[in-house]
Amino acid sequence: MGKTLFEKLWAMHAIADLGGGVGLVLIDRVLLHERTGGVALESLRDAGRAVLAPRQTFVTMDHIVDTFPGRSDLTIMPTGTQFITATRNAAHAAGLTLFDIGDPGQGIVHVISPEQAIVLPGATLVCPDSHTGTQGAIGALAWGIGSTEAEHALATATLRVRKPRTMRISVTGRLGTGVTPKDLALHLLARFGAAGANGHIVEYAGEAVRALDVEGRLTLCNMATELSAFSAIIAPDERVFEYLKGRAYAPKGAAWDAALEAWRMLFSDADAHFDLDHVVDAADVAPMVTWGTSPQHSVALDQAVPAFDGESGRDTRDAHDRALAYMDLSPGQPLAALPIDAAFIGSCTNARLSDLRRAAAILKGHRVAPHVTAICVPGSTAVKAQAEAEGLDAIFRDAGFEWREAGCSMCFFAGGESFGRRQRVITSTNRNFESRQGPETRSHLASPETVAASAIAGAIADPRQEIPA
Amino acid sequence: MSGTPFDRLTAIALPLVRDNIDTDAIIPSREMTSVSKKGLAGGLFAGWRYLEIGGRDPDLAFVMNDPLYAAARILLGGRNFGCGSSREHAAWALAEYGFRAIVAPSFNPIFRGNCIRNGIVPVELDGAAVAEIAARVATDPAANPVTVDLLAGTVSLPDMGPKSFVLEAESREMLIEGLDAIELTRKRQGEIDAFREKDAAARPWIYL
Secondary structure: OOOOHHHHHHHHHEEEEEEOOEEEEEOOEEEEEOOOHHHHHHHHHHOOOOOOOHHHEEEEOOOOOOOOOOOOOOOOOOOHHHHHHHHHHHHHHHOOEEEOOOOOOOEOHHHHHHHOOOOOOOOEEEEOOHHHHHHHHHOOEEEEOOHHHHHHHHHHOEEEEEOOEEEEEEEEOOOOOOOOHHHHHHHHHHHHOOOOOOOEEEEEEOHHHHOOOHHHHHHHHHHHHHHOOOEEEOOOOHHHHHHHOOOOOOOOHHHHHHHHHHHOOOOOOOOOOOOEEEEEEHHHOOOEEEOOOOOOOEEEOOOEOOOOOOOOOOOOHHHHHHHHHHHOOOOOOEOOOOEOOEEEEOOOOOOOHHHHHHHHHHHOOOOOOOOOEEEEOOOEHHHHHHHHHOOHHHHHHHHOEEEOOOOOHHHOOHHHOOOOOOOEEEEOOOOOOOOOOOOOOEEEEOOHHHHHHHHHHOEOOOOOOOOOO | OOOOOOOEEEEOEEEEOOOOOEHHHHOOHHHOOOOOOOOOHHHOOHHHHEOOOOOOOEOOOOHHHOHHHOOOOEEEEOOOEOEOOOOOHHHHHHHHHOOOEEEEOOEOHHHHHHHHHOOOEEEEOOHHHHHHHHHHHHHOOOOOOEEEEOOOOEEEEOOEEEEEOOOOHHHHHHHHHOOOHHHHHHOOHHHHHHHHHHHHHHOHHHOO
């Protein structure tokens, strides 16, 4: 019997079997951000413990820091500064690499890590952030943890991990024109539900996945946590190796050659067994949008808000009704042409250079509807710089978008900024939970293309349709 | 740090059997205003518990504000409880409020780990069992206290025989003993150092 990629990585990192399906696993990289990093580092220090592998630990400012031009340590939330300064001081004291405000390496943790090759194929990487599985797109075993577990990883370079079950989702065929990795992620959520991969490590495979560029793969893996997965992974290939080559923390010279040889062995064997094995046809995927308050509340953009389906086993009636009331929608109501108040392009899901390029291609020569507040927040300072070098910032600005500094921003009310009560937002982010983008905001998740097309229309719009001049 | 040791608890249970309750609902970002693990109980379920965002006037329609459940120490939840953000503040807020066990059909893996690290027992029972317990509790919460027995691995009520649940030995032991995981792991420091040394020779690109 062959082994899955996950099983190979687990075996490479298993220091000891602790019994009952729990292993002591070697951790190669720890990433921290200012919302939970400061707490973890201070708590570690208070316990008189040191960071065991400081050179393998990286810290960035993304979760609390605001994204207004000319920003400082101040945030709208009066106490935000404490998170920033506590994390900075603790990172310096522990001798960690910090990508601080103003540093060209600063940005959203899951954007800067691949960008600088901090994450590498075959590595184990943890971060006190649920979207850490994003980095599985590089072929790493990367997963999100809590702050207490982060302290454990920092202090011992290990974690005590309950071994996840394995799941493969093979996507056959090719995504259609104008259908994006984000639409595929939302399609999988609609199909498998918010608990569809609960406790599993999901390996994405198949022709449609192999055809994705690295940034598209990062988007796909990003949303596995919305399936309640332990994490996601994609076998690394030449496209990934090409992407990593020459980046800041990638191995160089002979070390690169040795690494490459090892990385080429990272795939699931043909006869490997997965606990769950699903096949999805890429031809079934259309541009998607969410209607409710869970990412599983996704439908094709040309469909209507669904009625409660007790047979689906996905929701309780209570949860479905509450979602409708919160979103101020009724079953049967079409989503296309639903008026919006705001549009947001950003987050670890969809704020990489290719996302901004595709959104800009739609925005070019158009203006957002007069009543729409539109904001673009690049995923990293490097993405922002490259976008500006290509003139994308001018396209966003000319269209009526605010052009911001890099950070998590209004994916979740970072630093206390909000779209406002009962405002309806079309957003390229990953969660549409109640009050996620600020108190009482109503979030509709979609691809950056759909956000751009909707911003122009002033209502939810299909990006594949020609925009009236 | 782990929480207070847990063996057996008999307490009033709060039924909140809704699927996919996320950690943003358990504690909204706006309630996490300080670099601390403390002072979070007031923000627990803030979006549902209070009439106004940021306010503290209770919404009496929300079950948690029913005086019958004021002494609740066990929470009954729906499927995929604790999904979403990894914020450990959710577990800290639940623990500070007084919850020591959550009974639900399934948990998000990160949230489940956070519970175990903070002395909250995540009890997995199938949906029908959770619904049955919730229905019995709702008839009279004080007369139908729920017992979570971690030593026996069972959940029972006065008129309901024990239902078994499974928790991996590692987590069970940590909860019962109130052990600190870092201290446990440090006992293996020699083993870890030897493993890293050998690994550094095999994968030098990992060791910056």
